[in-house]
Amino acid sequence: MGRLWLRLRAPFAAYRPLQAGVYRATSPFLTPSAAYGLVLNLAGVETRAPGAHAITQVREDLPLMRIALGLPGKPPGVASLYQQLHTYPVGNSGKERKERLHGAKYWIAPARRELLVDLDAIVGVESTDEALLVEVGRGLRGERTEPRYGLPFAGDNNFLFDRIDLLAEFPMARWYARPEQESGPLRGSCRLTVGINRADASRTTSVFVAPLQELSSEPPEAAWIWTPRSP
Secondary structure (H helix, E strand, O other), X not given: OEEEEEEEEEEEEOOOOOOOOOEEOOOOOOOHHHHHHHHHHHHOOOOEOOOOOOOOOEOOOOOOEEEEEEXXXXXXXXEEEEEEEEEOXXXXXXXXXXXXXXXXXXXXXXXXXXXXXXXXXXXXXXXXOHHHHHHHHHHHOOOOOOOOOOOOEOOOOOOEOOEEEEEOOOOOEEEEXXXXXXXXXXXXXXXXXXXXXXXXXXXXXXXXXXXXXXOEOOOOHHHOEEEOOOO
16 A cells, blocks of 8 residues: 655645534644545546536545544644625525525625634555555646646635645654543544535544644554545
8 A cells, every 4th residue: 555645734724514604613623534635636636526416526436545644743723703604595584685686695694714723734645546646746746737626725715735745754743543442531632524425414424533642753553544434
């Protein structure tokens, strides 16, 4: 199984699980699902399913990978900002505005969105498709000429990375790992999304992890997560 290491740095990022309401929280760190999508983007792999759908669907034949996430320094901070949320309302609210806006979203409400500040993350990737990992390196070096879906972004397409580095050596990091069954409360524990199902949110999967207390160059087995699902 081939392996590569990436280091991602962004001044701002947001990895929001599927949610509604006027307060949109972010996961406290990069998620396996977001790291997976970034790797496929860099490799030039189209993830969108063909056909017309009300909600963008994800292809079911995408390659499986094992993802490990590491924290090389301090965890990112969490801040929030206010935005105007433009939507189509549920029910009859605001229907008198609908005709005047000619199809535009006619329900506007203030929303508060969380974001991560100073994200610095290590991503380990394992795949049986070593050619795919080679394409990631080509994408980072600007050697790919095939069209791809947009720029790599840090979870929210308003936020771009400052740097994405392909690492030649094992990085030192505190790896996010599944806790042992009998462990007590762990600082920094959280649930991160692994596989996203846009058509049926109840089928979105996640994993409960916590950053290890000690730095290490090799992720433990408990830090490797099959993404977007187990084989």
